[in-house]
Amino acid sequence: MVATNEGQPADHGSAGRALVAGLGFGAGEPAxxxxxxxxxxxxxxxxxxxxxxxxxxxxAVLDEIETRGLLVHRVSQGSGVMMLSDxxxxxxxxxxxxxxxxxxxxxxxxxxxxxxxxxxxxxxGLGTRARGGxxxxxxxxxxxxxxxxxxxxxxxxxxxxxxxLHRLREAGTLPADTxxxxxALIGPAxxxxxALFEGIGAxxxxxxxxxxxxxxASVRAAGRAAIDLYVExxxxxxxxxxxxxxxxxxxxxxxxxxxxxxxxxxxxYPVGEHLRDVAVRSGRERVRRAELGMxxxxxxxxxxxxxxxxxxxxxxxxxxxxxx
Numbered sequence: 001m002v003a004t005n006e007g008q009p010a011d012h013g014s015a016g017r018a019l020v021a022g023l024g025f026g027a028g029e030p031a032x033x034x035x036x037x038x039x040x041x042x043x044x045x046x047x048x049x050x051x052x053x054x055x056x057x058x059x060a061v062l063d064e065i066e067t068r069g070l071l072v073h074r075v076s077q078g079s080g081v082m083m084l085s086d087x088x089x090x091x092x093x094x095x096x097x098x099x100x101x102x103x104x105x106x107x108x109x110x111x112x113x114x115x116x117x118x119x120x121x122x123x124x125g126l127g128t129r130a131r132g133g134x135x136x137x138x139x140x141x142x143x144x145x146x147x148x149x150x151x152x153x154x155x156x157x158x159x160x161x162x163x164x165l166h167r168l169r170e171a172g173t174l175p176a177d178t179x180x181x182x183x184a185l186i187g188p189a190x191x192x193x194x195a196l197f198e199g200i201g202a203x204x205x206x207x208x209x210x211x212x213x214x215x216x217a218s219v220r221a222a223g224r225a226a227i228d229l230y231v232e233x234x235x236x237x238x239x240x241x242x243x244x245x246x247x248x249x250x251x252x253x254x255x256x257x258x259x260x261x262x263x264x265x266x267x268x269y270p271v272g273e274h275l276r277d278v279a280v281r282s283g284r285e286r287v288r289r290a291e292l293g294m295x296x297x298x299x300x301x302x303x304x305x306x307x308x309x310x311x312x313x314x315x316x317x318x319x320x321x322x323x324x
Contacts, residue, residue: 166201
């Protein structure tokens with residue numbers, strides 16, 4: 001990654017900041033330091049549309065992106081590779097290649113879909129983690145199938161799965177250009193855990209969407225992996241809507257994927273034909289939400305800090321040594 005903060009002002013305070021200060025009500029919280037890190041292409045941010053669950057929703061999302069003239073770098077899916085046929089995956093890969101948009105698919109079974117009541121308890125929720133050796137193997141099988149069909153970005157919900165996949169990438173079993181994205185459901189909330197995720201193979205890490213700017217700055221200082229952040233998160237992740245913070249998020253957290261989820265929308269995982277209309281309409285609305293976010297960045301003169309269309313490289317990261 002290129003380290004530079006040339007042209008970065010101290011913060012992106014709005015006109016409202018100065019006006020409120022002039023009224024004697026203060027200027028708000030002190031701004032955290034600016035991130036000196038960038039994507040290899042020099043960009044400070046990229047845009048992601050999550051929960052794009054199959055060829056139908058993807059068609060709608062790509063159509064909406066084109067209609068609105070929006071720059072989107074990545075779409076991600078949450079139902080899992082196992083819920084898509086080979087034909088559906090190949091179709092999605094081809095569609096994203098033509099649109100120059102990265103396709104990221106979630107890996108396999110997870111504890112929340114498995115047997116065992118412990119996952120439901122207040123103290124024992126396993127979320128997306130792989131439960132037992134079999135689920136670890138199933139996730140690896142999912143990864144192998146996905147890359148054979150042309151997928152080069154995989155969404156991972158378990159630290160052990162990530163470490164295993166990274167070792168397979170290092171060994172050449174998985175293509176060297178495969179990217180691993182850490183799910184928001186296990187996202188690290190402190191600098192040490194962020195550094196650990198980067199060390200065991202993460203290229204892109206979805207941190208919790210409710211971290212303050214100061215907390216995000218401390219996480220960013222701990223590593224150089226891309227940070228994924230829900231600017232608007234679904235209800236089951238808190239329902240946060242942080243649109244007005246986007247300029248400061250770009251300044252503080254770069255390189256960052258700005259994710260536009262959707263509050264007040266149904267949980268559709270795992271999706272299927274029975275939820276097709278909801279998935280399509282929700283996908284289109286996520287694109288509209290992204291347009292609102294980009295309009296705000298345009299107002300602050302920050303759109304030029306986006307990575308170019310089709311960008312997906314993350315850059316050299318700090319890894320823990322893999323066993324011989």
